Amino acid sequence: MPPRASKRKTAPPNSSSVTSSDGRSVFSKTKTKGLGKIDRLFNSYANSSSGEIDPDGIVALCSDLGVDHTDVRILMLAWKLKAAKQGFFTQDEWRTGMKALRVDSLSKLKKVLPELEIEVGKPSNYEDFYAYAFRYCLTEEKQKSLDIESICELLNLVLGAQFRPQVDSLIEYLKVQSDYKVINLDQWKNFLRFVQEISFPDLENYDSGLAWPLILDNFIADFIRTLREP
Amino acid sequence: MESKTIDFERGWDHVYKGIKQLRRILEGLPEPLFTSGEYVMLYSTVYNMCARNPPHNYSQQLYDKYREVLEEYITSTLSPSLRGKRDEFLLRELVKIWVNHKVMVRWLSRFFNYLDRYFVDYRSLPALNEVGMTCFTDLVYREVQTNIKDAAIVLIGKEREGDRIDCSLLKNVLDIFVAVGMGSMERYEDDFEADMLRDTGAYYSRKASSWIEEDSCPEYMLKCEECLKKERDRVFHYLRSSSEVKLIEKVQHELLVTYIDRLLEKEHSGCRALLRDDKADDLSRMYRLYCKIPRGLDPVADIFKQHVTAEGTALVQAIGAASNAPGVQEHVLLRKIIELHCKYMAYVTDCFQNHNLFCNALKDAFKVFCNNTGTDSSSAELLATFCDDILKKGGSEKLSDEAIEETLENAVKLLAYINDRDLFAEFYRKKLARRLLFDRSANDDHERSVLSKLKQQCGEQFTSKMEGMVTDITLSRENHAAFEDYLRSNSAAHPGIDLTVTILTTGFWPSYKPCNLNLPTEMIKCVEVFKGFYETKTKHKKLTWIYSLGTCNLSGMFDQKTIELVVSTHQAAVLMLFNTSDRLSYSEIMDQLNSTHEDLVRLLHSLSCAKYKILSKQPDTKTISRSDYFEFNSKFTNKLRRIKIPLPPVDEKKKIVEDVDKDRRYAIDAAIVRVMKTRKVLGYQQLVSECVEQLSQTFKPDIKAIKKQIEDLITREFLERDEENPNTFKYLA
Numbered sequence: 001m002p003p004r005a006s007k008r009k010t011a012p013p014n015s016s017s018v019t020s021s022d023g024r025s026v027f028s029k030t031k032t033k034g035l036g037k038i039d040r041l042f043n044s045y046a047n048s049s050s051g052e053i054d055p056d057g058i059v060a061l062c063s064d065l066g067v068d069h070t071d072v073r074i075l076m077l078a079w080k081l082k083a084a085k086q087g088f089f090t091q092d093e094w095r096t097g098m099k100a101l102r103v104d105s106l107s108k109l110k111k112v113l114p115e116l117e118i119e120v121g122k123p124s125n126y127e128d129f130y131a132y133a134f135r136y137c138l139t140e141e142k143q144k145s146l147d148i149e150s151i152c153e154l155l156n157l158v159l160g161a162q163f164r165p166q167v168d169s170l171i172e173y174l175k176v177q178s179d180y181k182v183i184n185l186d187q188w189k190n191f192l193r194f195v196q197e198i199s200f201p202d203l204e205n206y207d208s209g210l211a212w213p214l215i216l217d218n219f220i221a222d223f224i225r226t227l228r229e230p
Numbered sequence: 231m232e233s234k235t236i237d238f239e240r241g242w243d244h245v246y247k248g249i250k251q252l253r254r255i256l257e258g259l260p261e262p263l264f265t266s267g268e269y270v271m272l273y274s275t276v277y278n279m280c281a282r283n284p285p286h287n288y289s290q291q292l293y294d295k296y297r298e299v300l301e302e303y304i305t306s307t308l309s310p311s312l313r314g315k316r317d318e319f320l321l322r323e324l325v326k327i328w329v330n331h332k333v334m335v336r337w338l339s340r341f342f343n344y345l346d347r348y349f350v351d352y353r354s355l356p357a358l359n360e361v362g363m364t365c366f367t368d369l370v371y372r373e374v375q376t377n378i379k380d381a382a383i384v385l386i387g388k389e390r391e392g393d394r395i396d397c398s399l400l401k402n403v404l405d406i407f408v409a410v411g412m413g414s415m416e417r418y419e420d421d422f423e424a425d426m427l428r429d430t431g432a433y434y435s436r437k438a439s440s441w442i443e444e445d446s447c448p449e450y451m452l453k454c455e456e457c458l459k460k461e462r463d464r465v466f467h468y469l470r471s472s473s474e475v476k477l478i479e480k481v482q483h484e485l486l487v488t489y490i491d492r493l494l495e496k497e498h499s500g501c502r503a504l505l506r507d508d509k510a511d512d513l514s515r516m517y518r519l520y521c522k523i524p525r526g527l528d529p530v531a532d533i534f535k536q537h538v539t540a541e542g543t544a545l546v547q548a549i550g551a552a553s554n555a556p557g558v559q560e561h562v563l564l565r566k567i568i569e570l571h572c573k574y575m576a577y578v579t580d581c582f583q584n585h586n587l588f589c590n591a592l593k594d595a596f597k598v599f600c601n602n603t604g605t606d607s608s609s610a611e612l613l614a615t616f617c618d619d620i621l622k623k624g625g626s627e628k629l630s631d632e633a634i635e636e637t638l639e640n641a642v643k644l645l646a647y648i649n650d651r652d653l654f655a656e657f658y659r660k661k662l663a664r665r666l667l668f669d670r671s672a673n674d675d676h677e678r679s680v681l682s683k684l685k686q687q688c689g690e691q692f693t694s695k696m697e698g699m700v701t702d703i704t705l706s707r708e709n710h711a712a713f714e715d716y717l718r719s720n721s722a723a724h725p726g727i728d729l730t731v732t733i734l735t736t737g738f739w740p741s742y743k744p745c746n747l748n749l750p751t752e753m754i755k756c757v758e759v760f761k762g763f764y765e766t767k768t769k770h771k772k773l774t775w776i777y778s779l780g781t782c783n784l785s786g787m788f789d790q791k792t793i794e795l796v797v798s799t800h801q802a803a804v805l806m807l808f809n810t811s812d813r814l815s816y817s818e819i820m821d822q823l824n825s826t827h828e829d830l831v832r833l834l835h836s837l838s839c840a841k842y843k844i845l846s847k848q849p850d851t852k853t854i855s856r857s858d859y860f861e862f863n864s865k866f867t868n869k870l871r872r873i874k875i876p877l878p879p880v881d882e883k884k885k886i887v888e889d890v891d892k893d894r895r896y897a898i899d900a901a902i903v904r905v906m907k908t909r910k911v912l913g914y915q916q917l918v919s920e921c922v923e924q925l926s927q928t929f930k931p932d933i934k935a936i937k938k939q940i941e942d943l944i945t946r947e948f949l950e951r952d953e954e955n956p957n958t959f960k961y962l963a
Contacts, residue, residue, distance in 0.1 A: 144945060186944045186951055193956060211914030211957040214937045 037104040042094045053089040065110050072157050073113050076120045079132045086136050127192070133158050134188045145182035148174050155191065163195040173219045180215050187213045201227075238288050241279045242295065245341060248272045249299055252337050253307070256330050269340070277344045289349040296342050297361055303334055304369045312374060317381045318399075324378055325402045327370070335362035360412065367410050378403060379422050383429050386464070390433060401468035408470065415472060423473055427480050430461075434484035442489045446499035448512040454485045454519055482523055490520075494529055501533040505577075513581040521585065531587040538574050538595035545570060546599050560607065564616040568640040571596065596647035610650040611883065614657035617641055621677060622670045634676055642683040649930035651688060652897075653890045659696055660740050660882060666703050667732060667779050689927060698738030706732040716763045723763075725756040733773075741889075742776045748824045749777070750806040753799070777803075786844065789864045794872040795844065800825070801877055804833050805844065808862040816856045827856075828880075834860065836877045842868065844875065894929060898939045901925055906949060906961040914940075914957045 045057035053061070062069040081097030083089050089097075101116065103109045120129045133154060137146055146154070152171045160167045170191070174180075180187075190213050198206050203224070208217040248268070254261040264272075279288040308327040315323050339346065339358040346358050356364065382403055389395045404422065411417040434457070441450050461481055465474045486493075494501040504512050520526035549563045574592055582588040603609045619625045620637060629637070648654060665671040677700065685693040710730055717724050749757070757775060764773060780799035784806075785792055797805065807814060807822055814822075820830055831854045838847040838860060846863040847854075901921045906912060912920075918936055925931050940959065943949045952958040 184941070184945050186941065189951075190956070209915065211937075211940075211951070211959070213941060214934060217934070217937070 038095055038098045039091070041098070041104065041106065041109075042089075042091055046091070052091065053094070055087040058087060058089070064106055065113070067113070070157070072161075073117060075133055075136070075157065076116050076129065077113075078136060079120065079129050080116060083136070086139065127189075130158060130192050131185065131189060134185055145184045146188075147182055148180070151183045151188070159192070159195055163200075166195045166200045169201075169223060170219060173222055174215075177215075177218065177222070179218060183215070187215055190216060236275070236278045236286075238279065238291065241275050241288070242292075244275045245272060245292075248341060249338070252334065253303065256333060257307075272341045273343060276342055280344050280349060289345060290353075292342060293345055293349060293355065296338060296345070296358060297365065299338065300334065300362055300365045301369065304331065304365055309370055309373070312370070316377070317384065318396075320374065320377055321381050321385075321399055321403050324370075324374065324406065325399060328366075328402075328406050331362070331366050331370075335359055338362070363409065363412055371406070371410050375421050378406075379425055382422065383426055386426065387429065387433065389464070390460075397467045404468060404470065415470070418470060419472075423470075423476070426469075426473075427476055430477060431480050431484055434481055435488070438485050438489055442492055447493055447496045447501070447504065448499060448509065448515070450493060451512065451515050451519060455515060457481060457485065458519075478522075482519075486519055486523060486526065490526070490529060494533060501530060502537060505534065505537045510577070510581055513577065517582050517585070521583075527585065527587050531585075531591040534577075534582075534588060535591035535595045538570075538592060539598045542567065542570060542595060542599035546603060550603070560603070560612045561616060561619060563603065564612055564641070564644075567600065567644060568637070571640060571644065593647065596644070597649070600644060600647040601649050607883075608650060608653060608887075609648050610654035611657050613641060613644060613648065614654055614661055617658065617680065618661040618665065621672060621680065622665055623672045625672060631673075631676075634673075635679060638676065638680050639683060642680065642687055645684070645687060650890075651692070651927070652893065652929045653887065655692060655696075656740075656886050656890050659699070660886060662696055662699060663740055663779075664879070666699060668781065692928075695738045698735060702733065702735055702738060709733060712767070713760070713763050716766070717759075723759050725752070725759045727752055727756055729756045729760065731760050734776075736774075742778065744774055745777060745829075746824055747777055747800060747803055748822060749799075749803055750809075752806075753803070786866070788866050790867040791871075793866075793868060793870070796872065796874040798877045800829065800833055801837060801875060804837060805862075808845070808860075813859055813861045816854070816858050816860075819860065830854075832877065832880070834858075836875060838863075840876075842866070842873060842875050894931065894935065895939065897925060897928065898931055898936055899943065902936070902939055902943060903948060906959065910961050911952070912959060913955075914959065917959060 042053070045053045045061050047054045047057060058074070059069050062071070062074055067073055077097070078086075078089075080100060081089055081093040083093050083097075098104060098109075101109070101112050103112050119125060134146065137150055137154060138144070152174055155167050155171055174183075194212070194216055201223075203220060206212070206220055208220065248264075251261060251264070255263065276292060279286075279292060282288075308331060311327060312320065312323055335358075339362070342358055349355070350357050382400060385395045385400055404418065407418040407422045408415065437457075441453060445453065458478065458481060461477055462474065465471060465477065469477070496503070501513075501516065503509075504516070516530060517527070520530055545566050546563065549559060549566065574595075578584060578588045578592055600609055603612055607615075617638065620634060620641075645651060645654060662677075665677075671677055681693050681696055681700065684696075713729075713731065761773065764771075777799040782797055782799050782802035784795045784797060784802055786795045786805075795805075803823060804819065807819060811818075816830070816834070819834070820827070823830065825833070834845070834847075834854045837843075838845040839852055839854065843863055844866055845860045846865075848859045848861075851858075898921065901924045902917065905917060905920045905924065909917075909920075917940070918933060921936055922931055940949065944951065947962055949959045950962055952960055
C-alpha cells in the first residue's frame, strides 16, 4: 500500500527517559540496552526533524527488509505496531511493536516476518487485522469511508491471495458500478464475511433477503446476470 | 284411622290383591278402575307396614317385593310378546309394552310411595321408578337393543330413499333409548346414535360418489342443500336435538368436504364457471353450504381471487393494447376498473355476505393488477387524472350530481389498492392547485366531498395539505374584499388595473420555482400596491410572488376589432413588450423579460405558432428558434370577442416522481429510527417487515430502499451491526 502524505496535527514526543529523584535512570541496564537497540534502529529510519518514521523512511525500511513497500506484510507490521497514521510510525508505536515481536535488529525483523504472517492469519486476529487495514487508510480526521479505487487495491492486497476468484470478480464489479462512490467500514467488514461464508462461484448459500449490504446484493445480481449472458 | 301394627302376610295379601287388579286393567280386561278410596287403602296398608318400629317395620321386605312383582310382570307378560317379532313389528310391540310397563311402574310406585319418601333415602337405595327402569333395562332392553337399533336405522334408511315412515313410532322408540339412560344420554348415544351416524355416513358416501360423477356443480349443491334440510327435519321429527350437530357434520363431511376439490373444480359448472357466468344464486348457495365448515370457504375465496385477478389483468392488457388516443385510453381503463370493482363488490356483499375472506380476496386481487397499468403513467397518476377530469369544468357536466358523487366515491375506493398512495397525493395536489388557481373547478361541493372521502380512507394527514389549499382560496376571497376596501379608501394607491391576488400558504401548496421575470410597469405597480396593503395586515409574513400561476386579461387592439385576450401573466408580459416596440428579436425579448430559454420558447410558441397567432413570427416556421423575429399581428381576428390563449403546462411528472422518491427516503429513514428506538436490538428481517407495516398506509416501500437507508444510518452512526450476529442491528443512542 503506497503510503500517503497526511497532515499531522501535533508533533510526537521525543524519546523520553524516566529518571528517578537521584538522577539515575530508572530502567535497568539490560532494558536500556534493549531499548537502545530498538531506538537506534528507529532513528536509522526516522526523519530527524519530525522524530518519526515518515513514508520515505518506510520505503527505506522495506527495501532493507527485501520487501516491496506495497507488500501486505508491511501492513501487517503496521498492525502489529498499532500504527495510527498510514505511512508513519511513531517512536512509541515502534517500541511497542518491536518489543511485542521480540525484535531489536533488522535481521531479526526480517526473520520474524513469516511468523507475523501466521500470527495475523489466526482467526482470532484476522478480523481485527482486516478492520485495521480499512481504518489505517483513512486519512482525514472525520473520514468514515474509502473511495472505490482504494478499496479495490486494499481488497487485492488483503484478500487477493486467499480468495482470488471472488476478489477479482468483486473488484471488477466495484469499478463498473456507479451506485456507490465510497465504501464504509460496515460494508468492508461484510466483504470478509462474504468471501468466508459464501461458496463461489455457485453462490448457492447467498440469500439477499438477509442483511447483506446492498452493494453485495447488487454484485451478486450482476454476477448472475453476466453468467447467463456471457 | 287407627295406626296399629299390621301383620306382614295380611298386609301383603291386601296389596297383592290390588296389584292383581292392576294387571287385569293393564291387560285390557273389563275391570273397574281404582276408586280413590281403594287407592288410599292400599297406600295406607303400605304405610302401616313401614312406619313402624322394628320388628314390625317391613320396609325392606316391601321394597324387595316391589322389585319381584315388577320382574314377574315383565317376564310373564311383557317379554314374551316381543319374541319372534322383527323390524317394524318389533318396534311397535316394544313401544306398546313400554307404555304398559310405565303405567305399571307408576301405579305401583303410588302404592308403595311411602317407601320412596323415607326408606329409600335412609338406606341410600335406588328410588322406586329407578328400580322399575332397571328391571325393564335388564329384562327387556338388553335382549332387544341391537334388533331395535337395526330396525330403527332401517326405517330411517327407507325414509331417506323417499318412503313414508311412522315418525311417531320412531320417536317413541328413541325415547326408550333415552329413558334407559336414566338421566344420561349414554345409552342413546352408544346403543343407537353411534351406529346411526355410521350408517348415515355410509349412505351419503355412496350417494355422493355417484352424484359427483353425474351432476353439475349447481345440481350437486342443490341436492346437498336438500339433504341437509331433510336431515334437520329428521332431528325435529324424531331424533334427539343433541344429534343434530353430529349428524349435520357427518353429512357435510361426506357430501361437501370429501369432494370439495372435485366439486369446485368441475370444468363447466364449477366455481370458476359460476363466476364467469354470473350465477349469483349458485354462488350464494355455495357460500351457504361451505360457510359452516371450518376452512371450507378458503378454496372458494381462493378461486374468487384468482378469477378477479385474471379478469382485471385481462382488462388492463386489453386496454393497453388498444390504440386509442392517450388520455382517453387511461380514462376508459379507470372506468372499466371501477365497473369491475362494483361488479365483484356486489358478489362479496350479496353472495358472500361480506365475509372477511372474500373482502380480502377482492382486495388482494385488485392490488395485483391495479398497480400495473401497462402504460407510461403509473396508476397513481392515472387515478389523479381521472379525478381531475371529473372535477374540472367541462369534465362531466353531462352527468348528474349523484352520478358524479358515485364515480368519485368508487375512484377513492380504488386508492386502497394502489401501492403508491403518496404519489397519488402529489399528483392530486398538483392538479387541485391548477383547478383552484385557474378557477377550473366545476363544483366546490364535489371538491370538498372528495377530500372528505380521501380523509376517511387514508387518514387526516393525507388530506391536511389539500384542505389547507381549499381554505386558502376561501380566505383569499375574504382577503380580496378587504383589499378592495383598502383601495377604495386609498384611491391614490390604486394601480389603475383590476387586481386580484390569491395568497397561498407555503407548505400546503406544491412547491413552485420562483421566477425573476421582469414585469411591465403596470404590473409592478400592482405588486407594490398589494404589498402596501398586505403590510397593514401583517408584518411577520413574507410574500413570494409566483407569476407563473397568474392570469391576465388584455385588450388586443387588432385592426378589425378589439378582442379580449385571456392569457397567463407571463404571456401578458411578453405581449406588453410590443406596446413599446413594433418588432423584437428572440434575444431582445429574452433580455427584456429575463426569462429562461425553456420558458420563453413555450411562451412564444403559444402566441405565434399555436391556434391563435397573436404575434407573427419571421420566419413563419412551426417551431421557435433563437434567431426568430416577432411582431404584433394586427391582422389577427376571430369571431369571438374574447379568447383564451392556452399555455400548455410543463410536464411535471418527472419532478413529481422525484419529489415523492425523496419524501419516501425521509419516511423510510424516520420509520427505521422509530422502530429501532423502541426495539433497541432487532433482526434485519423483522426490521424490514415492521417498517413496511408502518409505511403501508402511504406507500409500499422497496426493500432495497430500506436496506440502503439502514446502511446510511450505519454511516451516520445511528445503528450498528451486531458483532456476534451480522443479521441483527443495534440502536446507538
